Amino acid sequence: MRRRYGSALLLVLVGAAILRISAFSELYLRYVQAGLRPYLVVSGAALVLLGVAMAVVRRTEHADKGAHGHAHHGPRTAWLLALPALALLFFPPPALGSYSAEREAAQRAAQGVGTFPALPAGDPVELTVGEFSSRAIYDSGRSLKGRTVKLTGFVTHGDDGTWYVTRLLVSCCAADASAGKVEIRGADALPADTWVTVTGTWHPKGGLGTDAAWPPVLDATTVTRVKEPADPYEKR
Known part of the structure; x- marks a missing residue:
């Protein structure tokens, strides 16, 4: 049978x-x-x-x-x-997490220096990790300057005690995922893979479009634990 x-x-x-x-x-x-x-x-x-x-x-x-x-x-x-x-x-x-993100430490959220469209009025403005990274590293108009932004992602840790809000970016499926991350300063780190929403202001560093500008930095004012979204990935 x-x-x-x-x-x-x-x-x-x-x-x-x-x-x-x-x-x-x-x-x-x-x-x-x-x-x-x-x-x-x-x-x-x-x-x-x-x-x-x-x-x-x-x-x-x-x-x-x-x-x-x-x-x-x-x-x-x-x-x-x-x-x-x-x-x-x-x-x-489960969805890919911090281990996969750490393997993509040299990923960039966008390519090429240029101007970006104006951000919506009102603070905080909610951005994806990829959007924030693109503007922080490549926007010659410095549209993030003086703005309060809100980012959501999961926690990853660096070797030197730094921590990041991280999202995995996909074109089609999890197999082609790459990592985008933003260093968080001014707030204590939470355990790896904890999902958080961080509100804060952009902290400029490095020259526009250079390796020194990556990963971008956010000076945190609030960090809130949140539930993992049904769709954990950002779209490229």
Whole structure:
């Protein structure tokens, strides 16, 4: 029985795992961008339906052949494919965190010095880590000067006691993620991977567009713990 329906069961397991993270939750945002959700739902449903159809076909073939029929079965090692499917179904891995960010210490949030559009009126102005970094390092108009900004991200630590608000930036999915981070001064560090919202003012350093300007610095006035957002990544 197990060998007869093994392939069908594997297809159903994989499809159910995909549906579990995409159709019935927002866990898929840990791995891919929001725009890919419909494709995941369709793929998961197709795999489940294909698995059910295969099981029906196998049952019919077995009934036709009777007890003396000999079915061809795949290698038993194929059952190893069930392990990642079961893990995704019951224990979805978390989003990338501080370990991945620390591997991207030399990433830049943008390329090229130039002027940026004016920031919205009113303080604090909420920016992504990537937006703040771009303006701090490359904006010849110094649009951050005199403004209070609000950044949200997770905590990472430096080797010299410094700490950062960090976000991972993706183009398509978690596999292409790179890190953007902002050094925080004037506030005690929290444990790594703690999600926080930091309000403060830009602290200029280094020459415009130079390595010395990275990572940018924020002088903190408040640091508040927050819940990890459903979509933990910023879009490039």
